[in-house]
Amino acid sequence: MKWNPLVGIALNKHTGRRRETEEGEAQAQQQFRCVVSDQMVGIFVSVWARSSLRRHVRHAAASCVGAGVLGRLGNKGAVSVRFMLHGTSFCFVCCHLASGGKEGDALLRNADAADILSRTSFRRGTATSAPSPPLPEELPRKILDHDRVVLLGDLNYRIAMEDGEARLLVQAKKWSLLLENDELLLELSKGGCFDGWREGLVTFAPTYKYHRNSDTFYWCINGGGGVTDAAGREKKQQQQRAPAWCDRILWSGKGLRQVRYERCGGYRLSDHRPVRAVFHAVCEVTGGVEHSGLV
Numbered sequence: 001m002k003w004n005p006l007v008g009i010a011l012n013k014h015t016g017r018r019r020e021t022e023e024g025e026a027q028a029q030q031q032f033r034c035v036v037s038d039q040m041v042g043i044f045v046s047v048w049a050r051s052s053l054r055r056h057v058r059h060a061a062a063s064c065v066g067a068g069v070l071g072r073l074g075n076k077g078a079v080s081v082r083f084m085l086h087g088t089s090f091c092f093v094c095c096h097l098a099s100g101g102k103e104g105d106a107l108l109r110n111a112d113a114a115d116i117l118s119r120t121s122f123r124r125g126t127a128t129s130a131p132s133p134p135l136p137e138e139l140p141r142k143i144l145d146h147d148r149v150v151l152l153g154d155l156n157y158r159i160a161m162e163d164g165e166a167r168l169l170v171q172a173k174k175w176s177l178l179l180e181n182d183e184l185l186l187e188l189s190k191g192g193c194f195d196g197w198r199e200g201l202v203t204f205a206p207t208y209k210y211h212r213n214s215d216t217f218y219w220c221i222n223g224g225g226g227v228t229d230a231a232g233r234e235k236k237q238q239q240q241r242a243p244a245w246c247d248r249i250l251w252s253g254k255g256l257r258q259v260r261y262e263r264c265g266g267y268r269l270s271d272h273r274p275v276r277a278v279f280h281a282v283c284e285v286t287g288g289v290e291h292s293g294l295v
Contacts, residue, residue, distance in 0.1 A: 003037075003044060003046065004034060004037055004046055007034075007046055007048065008032065008034065008048075011032040011048055012031050012032055030050045030051055030052055031050070031051050032048040032049065032050055032051075033048065033049060033050075033051055033054045034046060034047070034048050035047040035048060035049050035054065035057050035060050035081075035083055036060035036061070036062055036081045036083060037062075037081070038062035038064065038079050038081060039079065040064040040066065040077060040079050041075050042075070042096065043064075043077065043078065043079045043094050043095075043096050043153070044079065044094070045062070045079045045080075045081050045092060045094045047060075047081050047083070047092060049085075053085065056085055056086050057083050057084070057085055058083065058084045059082075059083060059084045059139060060081065060082070060083040061081070061082055061083075061122045061123060062079065062080065062081045062082075062122075063079075063080045063081075063082075063120050063121060063122050063123075064077065064078070064079050064080075065077045065078050065080075065115070065116050065119045065120050067097075067098075067112045067115055067116060075096075076096050076097060076098060076112060077095070077096065077112070077116065078093050078094060078095040078096070078116040078120065078153070079093075079094050080092065080093045080094070080116075080120050080122075080143060082122055082140065082146060084139075085283050086283050086284060086285040086286075087283075087284040087285060087286070088147045088148065088255070088281075088282075088283045088284045089139075089140050089145075089146040089147045089148070090146060090147070090148045090149075090150075090281075091140070091143050091146035091148070091149045091150075092149075092150050092151075092152070093116070093120070093143060093149065093150070093151040093152070093153075094152055094153045095112075095113070095116060095151060095152070095153040095154070095155060096153055096154045096156075097109040097112040097113060097153075097154070097155050097156045097157075098111075098112050098156060099156045100156075101158045101242065101244075105158070106157065106158070106160070106183045106187070109155065109156055109157060109183075110187060110192060110193050111193075113155075113193045113194065114193040116143075117142075117143050117144060117193070120142065120143050121141050121142060122139075122140070122141050122142075144252065146253065147253050147254075147255065147284075148251070148252075148253045148255055148256050148281055149251060149252040149253050150249065150250070150251045150256075150277075150279070151197070151249070151250045151251070151252070152248065152249040152250070152277075153247070153248075154246050154247055154272065155184060155246060155247070155248045156246050157182065157183040157184035157187070157244065157245070157246065157248070158183055158242065158244040158246070159178055159181050159182060159183070159242055159243075159244050160181045160182075160183050160186065161178075161181040163242065166178065166242045167219075167242070170206075170217070170219070170242065170243050173205070175202075175203075175204075175205060175206070178206075179202055179245070182202075182244075182245060184199070184245070184248060185199075185202075188250075194250070196252055197250045197251070197252050198250065198251055198252070199248060199249070199250050199251075199261075200249070200258045200261035200277065201261065202245060202261070203261075203262075204262055204263035204275070205243075205263060205273075206243035206244055206245050206246075207244075207245055207246055207247040207263060207272055207273040207274075207275060208243065208244055208245075208246040208247065208271065208272050208273070209243065209244075209271045209272075210268070210270075210271050210272070210273065211271070212268065212269065212270065212271060213268045213269070214268060215268065217243050218271060219242060219243055246272065247272055247273065247274060247275050248275065249261065249275060249276075249277045251279065254282075255281060255282035255283075256279050256280075256281055256282075257279060257280045257281075258277055258278070258279050259278050259279065259280055260276070260277060260278035261275070261276075261277045262275065262276060262277075263275050264276055
């Protein structure tokens with residue numbers, strides 16, 4: 001409940017000034033308004049639109065799918081939100097997939113993603129109090145039924161290569177060579193559960209794992225050797241986690257063009273580093289199309 005007011009303040013801090021219209025009446029500049037938001041444990045999604053677009057947004061709804069312990073608990077899984085903007089359906093899927101860098105863990109992440117895509121379903125009701133026109137007969141129910149889909153979050157994919165070689169490449173900041181063995185890029189290239197999905201060019205440093213309040217990787221050069229107690233073994237295991245691009249943004253469907261994809265600088269509160277993307281989206285309207293910017 002604390003996040004949405006903070007998001008609203010951040011989005012509208014430069015749009016709060018007032019201007020005079022030709023009729024002499026004060027009118028606020030285009031402010032952002034919340035379309036729909038939802039949360040499941042640590043996964044939170046909040047969709048906002050400018051006031052001029054917000055009135056054209058209809059049928060907003062959310063759906064949560066847990067994929068954690070026993071394949072159902074919400075510590076892993078996804079929160080998905082969808083809406084219609086004019087005549088085009090959009091869906092945003094925020095995921096937290098299975099963690100781990102051992103052999104076979106990538107298959108668990110693939111299984112989580114496939115499970116989320118198959119189990120997520122939207123009810124025919126609306127999640128907002130805004131008035132909506134009658135529901136269209138073919139309102140999308142599944143994620144991939146929507147016209148434009150963006151999937152993002154801690155996808156947890158790692159680097160599939162020998163530990164010592166990876167260490168040398170990380171120290172030399174040879175990101176392009178590391179990315180040749182990125183599990184997600186390998187999965188995208190062969191299809192599978194991500195058949196038809198796309199990702200922008202990754203040109204930024206790995207997003208995981210960092211010391212908090214630092215730009216230093218948690219990956220200890222010496223591997224934390226010599227530790228024998230239980231707590232120490234856990235610390236050593238974490239220190240040996242190779243840096244990886246865990247935090248990603250993918251998209252599916254025609255009419256989306258990514259114009260920006262980068263790691264956010266200056267945010268050091270977590271052991272992850274957030275990423276952001278900007279898209280130009282084509283939206284169908286009666287009598288033509290409208291181009292909108294999505295962040």
